């Protein structure tokens with residue numbers, strides 16, 4: 535039977551998945567896959583499957599926010615996926631993180647709602663160590679600018695307190711903000727799924743979030759390059775784990 539939201543079942547036969555937020559990003563993943571086939575498009579969940587150096591991989595969008603992310607993780611887990619890497623976008627919280635630089639979370643602040651629905655927020659949101667190691671190895675081997683540290687997953691943007699909260703996290707050395715990584719790490723850990731998150735920085739610290747995200751949507755070149763970097767890094771890392779029999 536097909537999963538209710540992602541509309542996929544275990545006949546896909548993939549252990550690995552890369553997870554952008556935006557359904558449009560799926561088109562830009564396709565050139566990296568062989569024998570790619572469209573699978574489903576229900577709500578925010580658009581999926582394709584293909585081969586990456588012999589490894590079957592699903593690319594599926596998860597939409598915006600921790601609740602959509604948590605449903606994606608649960609339903610992909612039900613159909614047999616054991617390794618998931620988010621390829622998202624973020625806003626930098628530190629000067630010195632350039633547009634298109636990769637921000638890799640070694641842990642995420644659980645300022646979202648979904649992860650708290652699973653477990654008290656004293657439980658840490660951390661990625662899988664093997665996937666994290668392979669991500670950093672691949673990014674460094676390819677010469678990509680990469681920053682690894684604590685990231686902040688928040689629930690939404692337009693609250694009256696968002697700017698003040700981000701300034702406070704910045705002072706504490708947090709690298710950047712997204713919406714979904716904390717839910718991905720938390721639900722992945724609880725369900726025994728390997729997860730990790732690579733974020734393409736689309737907002738320089740101290741600049742307008744809305745304008746910068748608009749430029750990214752319009753295909754601005756530095757952030758388009760960052761997106762290519764995160765796709766390649768995610769596929770290489772998943773493949774390395776798959777070859778080692780970890781997925």
Ligand SMILES: O=P(O)(O)O[C@H]1O[C@H](CO)[C@@H](O)[C@H]1O
Nearest residue numbers: 555556598622623712713714
């Ligand atoms: O580009 P994606 O992967 O959606 O990631 C980021 O962009 C969205 C906000 O613009 C949020 O989902 C945030 O996490």
Ligand SMILES: O=c1cc[nH]c(=O)[nH]1
Nearest residue numbers: 624625711712713737
């Ligand atoms: O500034 C940003 C950009 C993308 N996603 C976020 O959560 N924040």
